[in-house]
Amino acid sequence: MMTPTVLITGCSSGFGAATARLFADRGWSVVATMRDPASGDDLARRDTILVTRLDVQDAESIATAVALTRDRFGRLDALINNAGFGLSGVFEETPRTKIVEQFEVNLFGLMDVTRAVLPIMRQQRSGTIVNVTSGAGVFGLPLISLYTASKFAVEGFSESLSYELETLGIRVRLVEPGGVTSTRFGERANTEAAQAERIEDYAPFLAGAAQVFDAIRANRSGATMEDVAEVIFAATIDPSDRLRWVATDDIKPLVTARREAGEVRYMDMMRKQFRPNLSS
Ligand code: NAP
Numbered sequence: 512m513m514t515p516t517v518l519i520t521g522c523s524s525g526f527g528a529a530t531a532r533l534f535a536d537r538g539w540s541v542v543a544t545m546r547d548p549a550s551g552d553d554l555a556r557r558d559t560i561l562v563t564r565l566d567v568q569d570a571e572s573i574a575t576a577v578a579l580t581r582d583r584f585g586r587l588d589a590l591i592n593n594a595g596f597g598l599s600g601v602f603e604e605t606p607r608t609k610i611v612e613q614f615e616v617n618l619f620g621l622m623d624v625t626r627a628v629l630p631i632m633r634q635q636r637s638g639t640i641v642n643v644t645s646g647a648g649v650f651g652l653p654l655i656s657l658y659t660a661s662k663f664a665v666e667g668f669s670e671s672l673s674y675e676l677e678t679l680g681i682r683v684r685l686v687e688p689g690g691v692t693s694t695r696f697g698e699r700a701n702t703e704a705a706q707a708e709r710i711e712d713y714a715p716f717l718a719g720a721a722q723v724f725d726a727i728r729a730n731r732s733g734a735t736m737e738d739v740a741e742v743i744f745a746a747t748i749d750p751s752d753r754l755r756w757v758a759t760d761d762i763k764p765l766v767t768a769r770r771e772a773g774e775v776r777y778m779d780m781m782r783k784q785f786r787p788n789l790s791s
Pocket of ligand 1: 520521522523524525526527545546547550565566567568593594595596597616620643644645646687688689690691692694695696697699
């Protein structure tokens with residue numbers, strides 16, 4: 512049997528790097544892509560991992576990485592669209608340029624990489640595309656409205672795309688992780704947030720929201736990036752047509768509430784958390 516090949520974006524750290532290691536452990540050929548290939552020296556030491564440059568905001572780098580994959584392996588069985596970052600802060604405090612960047616990386620970049628690999632998968636009449644979203648792709652929370660918007664967009668895009676590609680033998684998967692602190696996600700989100708200009712009118716809301724977020728953080732499941740990589744791998748090789756994979760336990764209650772409680776009950780529950788002075 513041919514060795515299967517996977518291309519993964521955002522492998523310089525976090526889920527991307529852990530996923531590259533896991534697929535290599537399970538016998539796959541891995542194209543581990545990242546903005547700066549020097550960050551992938553550890554991965555590059557493995558025989559079955561090819562580290563190459565791919566910046567999802569740079570169309571030429573996408574084309575070059577996909578051409579290299581085709582030349583080297585002659586096939587592509589899976590694409591893991593993992594690259595992304597989280598913009599946090601109050602919407603009104605966030606400059607438009609930052610919002611554009613958020614969508615360029617999390618949504619348009621993901622679409623561009625997907626478009627680049629589709630001719631290979633169409634020709635094979637097989638392949639799996641795994642898009643890493645988030646709990647923030649399922650439910651909205653304040654202070655991450657732009658991140659949420661980008662991940663909701665990926666969810667809608669992926670669901671729609673899954674119908675288009677099914678008859679061509681290409682499967683689409685959504686992997687939805689909750690909070691995992693061992694990646695560089697929080698560090699980048701904090702750097703981004705620190706750049707915003709503060710608007711004082713939001714101060715009372717921020718103080719209340721801080722308590723809700725502290726409670727959410729206290730509820731973290733302790734999931735690791737390796738746990739998320741396992742879910743990405745399972746979603747990739749699963750033969751069923753299941754689209755969505757919640758990757759960590761911490762968000763399961765909220766995902767279930769969002770999907771099963773009904774709109775009125777769910778929104779009531781959430782509003783009370785962010786407006787604690789509302790009568791119950
Ligand atoms: P991470 O350690 O910060 O990894 C993010 C990766 O994306 C890095 O390799 C980063 O590369 C890459 N990236 C950023 N901009 C890029 C671009 N323009 N082109 C190519 N790569 C780019 O964070 P992570 O937690 O592993 O995040 C991976 C994915 O999981 C993201 O899509 C994130 O939204 C999602 N997620 C994370 C969490 C969490 O709590 N950790 C929860 C839910 C969802 P550089 O090193 O070059 O910046």
